[in-house]
Amino acid sequence: MRKIAYIIKEMFKMIRKHRLSFLAPIFIILAILAFLVYYIGPAVIVSFIYAGV
Numbered sequence: 001m002r003k004i005a006y007i008i009k010e011m012f013k014m015i016r017k018h019r020l021s022f023l024a025p026i027f028i029i030l031a032i033l034a035f036l037v038y039y040i041g042p043a044v045i046v047s048f049i050y051a052g053v
Contacts, residue, residue: 015022
């Protein structure tokens, strides 16, 4: 249990230190998703969601 707490603590330290490198992929994926919803339409995204269920 102590090792898991140490790993989580070190992970948050690394995220605080290198914040941009952790947030950039999330923002890029959100931008691509927004582009797809705007230009292709929400029907395509909804069909993928229902196909996964």
